[in-house]
Amino acid sequence: MVFKVKKWMVATLAFSVLGACAKKDMSNAEYKPEALIMVAPSGAGGGWDKTARSISKVLTDTKIINGAMTVENVPGASGAKFLASYTTKDVGNNNKLFVNSPPILINNLRKDGNSPVGYKDVTPIAGLTKDFAAIVVKADSPYKDLKSLVDAIKADPSKVSIGGGSSPGSLDHLSAMLPFFKAGLDVTKVKYLPHDGGGEALTALLGGNLAAISTDASSVVENVKAGKVRVLGISAPERITWLDAPTYKEAGISGAEFVVWRGVFGPKDMSKSALAFWSKAFADLSAKPEWAAELKAQGWEADYKDAAAFTAYLGQQEVLLKELLTALQMAK
Numbered sequence: 001m002v003f004k005v006k007k008w009m010v011a012t013l014a015f016s017v018l019g020a021c022a023k024k025d026m027s028n029a030e031y032k033p034e035a036l037i038m039v040a041p042s043g044a045g046g047g048w049d050k051t052a053r054s055i056s057k058v059l060t061d062t063k064i065i066n067g068a069m070t071v072e073n074v075p076g077a078s079g080a081k082f083l084a085s086y087t088t089k090d091v092g093n094n095n096k097l098f099v100n101s102p103p104i105l106i107n108n109l110r111k112d113g114n115s116p117v118g119y120k121d122v123t124p125i126a127g128l129t130k131d132f133a134a135i136v137v138k139a140d141s142p143y144k145d146l147k148s149l150v151d152a153i154k155a156d157p158s159k160v161s162i163g164g165g166s167s168p169g170s171l172d173h174l175s176a177m178l179p180f181f182k183a184g185l186d187v188t189k190v191k192y193l194p195h196d197g198g199g200e201a202l203t204a205l206l207g208g209n210l211a212a213i214s215t216d217a218s219s220v221v222e223n224v225k226a227g228k229v230r231v232l233g234i235s236a237p238e239r240i241t242w243l244d245a246p247t248y249k250e251a252g253i254s255g256a257e258f259v260v261w262r263g264v265f266g267p268k269d270m271s272k273s274a275l276a277f278w279s280k281a282f283a284d285l286s287a288k289p290e291w292a293a294e295l296k297a298q299g300w301e302a303d304y305k306d307a308a309a310f311t312a313y314l315g316q317q318e319v320l321l322k323e324l325l326t327a328l329q330m331a332k
Contacts, residue, residue: 031094031273036069038264039086039098041079045199046165047131047216049073051262052099054294055128055285062288064281075196078103078166080115086267087117093267094274097125101262103171105318109325110169111332119314123270126282127263127305127313129295133175133235134217134245138205139227141212146232146251149212150183157189163210165198169330171260172201174321176214177328179233179248179256187328205229216260217243218299235259242299261303261317263310279307 040052049071056069074082079100090096108118135146143149153160164172173194177187193210195201201213202220206228217236221243223229231245235258239247248256264282266274285291286304295302305313325331 029271029273031271031277033065033095033277034067035095036065036067037072037096038069039072039074039082039096041074041076041082041098041100042165043075043197043199044073045202045219046197047101047219047260047262048079048099049197049199050219050298051129051300054298055099055264058285058288058291058294059281062285062290064284064288077114078107078170080107083107083115083117083122087121090267092269092271094270094278097264097266097278099262100265101171101260102317102321103166104265105314105321106170106174106325109318109322109332110330112169112330114167119265119311119318122268123266123275123307124310124314125264125266125275125278125307126286127261127303127310128282128286129262129300130303131260131262131300132217132240133178133214133258133260134220134243135176135179135212135214135232135234136202136205136220136229137212137232138208139230141230143212143232146179146246146248146253149232150180150185150253152211153180153185153190157185157191160211161191161193161209163193163195163201163204163213165195165201165213165215167194168192169325170194172198172214174324174328175235175258175260178235178258178324179251179253181328182248182253182256202229217245221299240301242296261313262300263305275307 038052038056040048042048052071056071059065104119107115137143162176166172173192180190181187198215198219204210205213217234233248233251234245236247237257322331
């Protein structure tokens with residue numbers, strides 16, 4: 001059987017081949033950053049906001065990137081509101097990155113979780129810092145140590161409000177409950193009041209509306225120095241140099257160590273050239289003295305991981321957090 005090839009068939013085939021080649025060329029084209037945005041999926045004043053602004057400042061001040069990088073705050077549902085929008089509306093937007101931490105795992109692991117998407121639905125680019133959880137009270141609080149707070153909750157949990165910058169089952173809640181759980185309390189009875197970001201929780205504490213808050217240790221350094229708050233304990237395995245506070249173990253509670261990491265993510269369909277660009281950018285940033293100065297000023301510890309190492313670490317953290325949520329009967 002002999003087929004006659006029409007001219008329009010040849011033209012269509014040629015157009016299809018050229019189109020496929022063009023698409024391939026575009027995907028492999030050199031990435032040129034423009035109109036850059038770094039999102040903090042929270043309100044102003046918390047750990048994500050400070051991290052996003054520090055990253056933007058150092059990237060631009062050191063000329064690792066040319067031009068400005070705008071920081072946007074998108075609060076809501078412990079970052080889940082932003083992530084839902086980002087994974088649908090910003091697919092392939094190589095110019096829009098965001099900061100996150102354990103909530104990107106927790107929100108997706110909880111049985112009543114508010115996020116159907118997680119770290120596998122975006123592109124992990126770099127891990128940058130590590131911080132620790134802290135139980136914080138006002139300077140004039142009657143609770144002079146962690147034991148006195150635990151004893152008060154044990155006596156009447158309805159009279160002791162613990163605040164955090166995110167919803168029940170989220171990072172602040174889990175990091176708050178962990179020392180109480182290890183101290184033998186029934187954590188289902190501990191009164192936890194959520195706020196939209198660490199900044200709001202701190203304001204509520206200073207306003208006398210909370211007995212204590214669970215927050216990032218680094219976020220309260222300035223308020224500790226100003227004499228506004230005291231730290232009853234931190235989740236670090238040993239004392240840290242930049243904050244005069246006992247570890248949970250020193251305060252009499254064992255097994256409550258917890259690391260609050262922070263890293264940068266991009267869209268799931270990030271091009272290879274864009275990933276290479278941003279991977280180099282954050283590797284360069286981690287080696288800059290300006291970044292070291294920013295870490296010291298904010299009370300953070302360096303914990304740089306490249307894209308591959310960061311992705312592997314997230315997988316390990318996902319397993320650990322699922323075990324914790326399961327123990328608290330909150331896992332899916």
